[in-house]
Amino acid sequence: MMHDIDGSNGSILELKDVTKSFGGIHALQGININIQKGAIVGLIGPNGAGKTTLFNMISGFLGMDRGEIRFNQKEISRLYPYDRSRLGIGRTFQLPKIFNNMSVLDNVLIGALQKSSDVNESKQVAMEILRDINMDTIADSFPGDLPIASRKKLEICRALASSPTLLLLDEAISGLTPKETLEMIDLIEKLSAKGITLLIIEHVMKFIMNISQWIVVLNYGQKIAEGTPEEIARNETVIDAYLGKKELSC
Amino acid sequence: MEIFIQLIINGCLTGMTYALMALGLSIIFGTLGLINFAHGDFIMLAMYGGFLISLCSGMDPYLGLFIMLPVAFVLGIALYRFLFKRLIDAPEESHIIATFGLSFVFQYGAMLLFSAEYKSVSTDYSANVFHFWNQYIDYPHIYGALAAVILIALLISFLHYTNTGRAIRAVSEQRRGAMMIGINVHKIYAIAAGLGLCCIAVSGVSLITFESVHPTIGPHFNLLCWIIVVLGGIGSIPGTILGAIIIAVMEMMVGYYFEPALTTFAYFVMFLAILMIRPSGIFGVKERRA
Amino acid sequence: MKVTTGQRLQSYIKDPLVVFIAVLGILPLLSSHHFYLQMLTLVFLFAFFSEAWNIISGFGKQFSLGHVAFFGIGAYITGILYADYGISPWIGLALSGVFGILLALLIGFATFRLRAFFFTLSTIACAEALRVLFTYWRLGSTGLGTTIPAVNGLGNLTFSHEIYYTYLAYILLLTVVSVTYRITKSRIGYYLFATGGDEEAAKSLGVNTYRIKLIVFAISGFFTAIGGGFYCMYMRYIEPCMVFAVDFSVQFAVFAIVGGLGTIAGPILGSVILIPLSTFFRSWIGGLFTPIGFLIYGIILVLIILFLPGGLMKGISMMKDKIAQRISSRKE
Numbered sequence: 001m002m003h004d005i006d007g008s009n010g011s012i013l014e015l016k017d018v019t020k021s022f023g024g025i026h027a028l029q030g031i032n033i034n035i036q037k038g039a040i041v042g043l044i045g046p047n048g049a050g051k052t053t054l055f056n057m058i059s060g061f062l063g064m065d066r067g068e069i070r071f072n073q074k075e076i077s078r079l080y081p082y083d084r085s086r087l088g089i090g091r092t093f094q095l096p097k098i099f100n101n102m103s104v105l106d107n108v109l110i111g112a113l114q115k116s117s118d119v120n121e122s123k124q125v126a127m128e129i130l131r132d133i134n135m136d137t138i139a140d141s142f143p144g145d146l147p148i149a150s151r152k153k154l155e156i157c158r159a160l161a162s163s164p165t166l167l168l169l170d171e172a173i174s175g176l177t178p179k180e181t182l183e184m185i186d187l188i189e190k191l192s193a194k195g196i197t198l199l200i201i202e203h204v205m206k207f208i209m210n211i212s213q214w215i216v217v218l219n220y221g222q223k224i225a226e227g228t229p230e231e232i233a234r235n236e237t238v239i240d241a242y243l244g245k246k247e248l249s250c
Numbered sequence: 251m252e253i254f255i256q257l258i259i260n261g262c263l264t265g266m267t268y269a270l271m272a273l274g275l276s277i278i279f280g281t282l283g284l285i286n287f288a289h290g291d292f293i294m295l296a297m298y299g300g301f302l303i304s305l306c307s308g309m310d311p312y313l314g315l316f317i318m319l320p321v322a323f324v325l326g327i328a329l330y331r332f333l334f335k336r337l338i339d340a341p342e343e344s345h346i347i348a349t350f351g352l353s354f355v356f357q358y359g360a361m362l363l364f365s366a367e368y369k370s371v372s373t374d375y376s377a378n379v380f381h382f383w384n385q386y387i388d389y390p391h392i393y394g395a396l397a398a399v400i401l402i403a404l405l406i407s408f409l410h411y412t413n414t415g416r417a418i419r420a421v422s423e424q425r426r427g428a429m430m431i432g433i434n435v436h437k438i439y440a441i442a443a444g445l446g447l448c449c450i451a452v453s454g455v456s457l458i459t460f461e462s463v464h465p466t467i468g469p470h471f472n473l474l475c476w477i478i479v480v481l482g483g484i485g486s487i488p489g490t491i492l493g494a495i496i497i498a499v500m501e502m503m504v505g506y507y508f509e510p511a512l513t514t515f516a517y518f519v520m521f522l523a524i525l526m527i528r529p530s531g532i533f534g535v536k537e538r539r540a
Numbered sequence: 541m542k543v544t545t546g547q548r549l550q551s552y553i554k555d556p557l558v559v560f561i562a563v564l565g566i567l568p569l570l571s572s573h574h575f576y577l578q579m580l581t582l583v584f585l586f587a588f589f590s591e592a593w594n595i596i597s598g599f600g601k602q603f604s605l606g607h608v609a610f611f612g613i614g615a616y617i618t619g620i621l622y623a624d625y626g627i628s629p630w631i632g633l634a635l636s637g638v639f640g641i642l643l644a645l646l647i648g649f650a651t652f653r654l655r656a657f658f659f660t661l662s663t664i665a666c667a668e669a670l671r672v673l674f675t676y677w678r679l680g681s682t683g684l685g686t687t688i689p690a691v692n693g694l695g696n697l698t699f700s701h702e703i704y705y706t707y708l709a710y711i712l713l714l715t716v717v718s719v720t721y722r723i724t725k726s727r728i729g730y731y732l733f734a735t736g737g738d739e740e741a742a743k744s745l746g747v748n749t750y751r752i753k754l755i756v757f758a759i760s761g762f763f764t765a766i767g768g769g770f771y772c773m774y775m776r777y778i779e780p781c782m783v784f785a786v787d788f789s790v791q792f793a794v795f796a797i798v799g800g801l802g803t804i805a806g807p808i809l810g811s812v813i814l815i816p817l818s819t820f821f822r823s824w825i826g827g828l829f830t831p832i833g834f835l836i837y838g839i840i841l842v843l844i845i846l847f848l849p850g851g852l853m854k855g856i857s858m859m860k861d862k863i864a865q866r867i868s869s870r871k872e
Contacts, residue, residue: 059744060743061740061743061744080743080748080750081740081743081744082742082743082744082745082746082747082748082749085743085744085745085746086746090744090745091744093740093741093744097738097740097741097744098738098741099733099734099737099738099741099742100737100738101733101736101737101802102730102733102734102737106730106733109730110730110731110734110742110745110747111745111746113727113730113731114745114746114747117727119725119726119727119730122727158745159744159745162745162746
């Protein structure tokens with residue numbers, strides 16, 4: 001199923017029949033997803049639906065039992081995570097995995113070093129990114145005591161520094177205050193404006209419905225619905241899955 | 251040929267005791283997620299425990315278990331509360347270094363307490379030998395295997411048929427999930443630690459009846475148990491038992507056909523081989539290398 | 541913005557680390573007392589070993605608890621080649637280094653794609669295996685132990701006066717510190733920190749953590765093996781239980797951890813403090829190479845990991861921060 005944002009882009013990520021079991025548990029069953037370049041896609045579903053597992057599969061941290069993953073038409077399921085990053089897949093994690101043993105700037109630097117092996121040049125790039133987001137003032141401090149909002153932003157900056165074309169954001173705004181959420185929405189829109197395709201996992205319905213152009217719904221490892229936010233909000237199967245939660249209205 | 255069979259039988263029997271030792275490790279590692287490099291030293295201490303009880307009371311060390319088992323269980327809980335709990339939240343590297351340091355404290359503390367001589371226990375049956383089909387098997391090994399089988403059976407029943415046991419298994423597999431359905435994780439950790447130490451206590455007692463103890467044998471048993479756990483597959487009880495038997499049989503073979511000292515070299519080679527071919531072990535969950 | 545050589549030199553001179561190392565370099569000249577120089581040689585040597593260990597274990601957080609394997613291999617290769625075949629110890633050192641690299645690659649190849657504790661386990665198993673192997677083989681000219689002939693000369697790496705050894709050890713230390721320093725400023729260094737900080741995050745950013753670990757472990761093994769060869773020529777006698785003793789693995793680790801894991805000055809600091817301490821302890825309780833000594837090492841390790849994982853360097857920087865805070869609050 002395709003969604004045509006402006007009709008001119010091709011598919012950046014294609015999942016065909018992606019299946020994964022852990023012991024007797026079917027984490028993902030026959031997932032088929034097609035994501036267009038430049039889109040902002042929301043991935044939702046109740047807890048345990050398999051969303052993060054899917055992210056792990058796309059980014060290379062988990063292997064599949066069956067299926068295909070194509071990035072820009074290229075089959076990537078045999079590639080290690082770092083090779084996928086070099087192809088242009090970036091990600092953040094459910095609980096931000098910041099390098100606590102180095103400064104904020106150095107964190108972003110690691111991302112930048114993917115594009116240029118010159119440390120000084122990469123430091124400039126990293127600084128630029130921090131400046132864009134008003135975090136340059138804390139560039140030299142250590143991230144240990146940073147509040148959650150800053151850590152999430154830092155993680156995004158770090159991924160951004162590696163020049164991804166597809167960015168997987170896992171729980172983009174969980175733990176953030178409304179004001180911080182607005183900042184994050186701002187950041188996400190900026191990322192999209194740069195042409196980066198975004199795949200976002202989030203539980204806060206209002207947020208995901210507002211920001212996504214397309215939504216994919218998972219439940220118990222299966223894709224149960226897919227469509228525009230309006231379509232999804234009306235979709236009975238989806239509403240059932242969430243047991244009629246009020247947040248679905250937008 | 252007879253020797254060959256003898257070696258295999260001895261290997262299987264000793265393997266059961268090894269399996270018990272390794273299970274102690276597996277429980278603590280699997281449930282708490284704690285990497286304990288002082289495990290072998292706990293075994294060493296258990297062996298001394300058996301020795302002392304036998305020395306002081308003249309009883310068979312197995313009878314001493316009536317005292318040692320409860321002590322071991324309580325000790326496990328105490329260890330959890332005062333040490334393991336702090337380590338669990340720290341990164342894995344800290345587990346390794348901290349327990350490595352602990353290992354030294356135990357080794358050299360034991361050396362100061364017990365001196366560096368080799369000690370062992372002789373019971374009325376030490377010299378007795380079970381004789382069938384031209385094979386000679388000594389009783390200590392038989393009793394050791396028996397004790398191990400009994401305890402392992404008890405353990406498996408506990409894990410599968412009691413609520414606490416099932417809770418332990420749940421926590422091993424999914425800590426967060428278990429917390430969500432209301433399992434008091436700390437209580438489970440403490441019990442698991444206690445159980446682990448019980449396994450250690452029993453295997454220590456068995457060992458002292460057919461091997462000698464020395465303050466620095468800890469690292470040897472430590473390596474042994476870890477290799478068994480990796481070979482069998484982390485988190486798999488049948489795997490651990492099978493792994494233990496394989497290792498014990500290999501030990502007998504290498505020791506007889508080559509040289510006893512070379513067994514450690516054999517472990518290393520086999521360990522590297524396992525890691526390169528199938529790091530998840532015999533029955534472990536096969537996971538993709540990233 | 542280009543930095544001139546003059547500016548760069550100035551910044552070097554102001555760097556406390558450089559000053560510290562320069563001061564160390566002058567120490568051997570302060571007294572020609574044999575005991576004093578001997579202790580300095582050991583201080584430099586163990587600082588060297590700790591630094592080498594620190595590269596993979598401190599920066600990379602892959603703990604090698606069997607580093608003595610490299611030490612022993614280096615000692616034996618250099619020792620046997622010289623004692624039994626008359627090959628120059630300098631060539632022996634080079635070969636030791638090569639074997640150090642090979643051993644590191646072997647272990648790394650088997651373990652670096654797996655969880656870090658598999659690596660640690662392998663290093664322990666390796667050290668034990670080698671110790672057992674060499675004991676069994678009884679290598680050497682005189683039964684179990686190997687005595688190194690004492691024919692003086694730079695070509696034979698044998699000297700009559702202790703100070704030559706002291707300065708050679710110092711040069712070794714300088715070398716490993718410079719290499720470590722260059723690494724920390726390079727992309728490999730940053731990637732190494734990332735690997736040690738959070739390996740998964742590093743991988744998600746394009747870091748080939750497997751390769752980084754291999755490279756760094758090989759460097760560490762290389763240096764440790766060469767140091768082992770030097771140690772052999774210094775002691776002029778080696779036997780398996782001596783050069784494959786786990787005591788060395790412990791010391792390399794303790795010095796680095798006490799001084800400050802993952803810092804460049806840490807291992808040196810640890811060595812500078814603990815070696816003289818152990819020497820003085822020798823008269824008091826029989827020395828740090830004895831049961832009480834290792835008991836204390838064990839306790840120190842546990843305490844430091846639980847309460848001050850950053851070691852002395854962290855303690856120093858915490859104090860600096862407190863002092864700076866006090867100064868700035870006083871200004872108000």
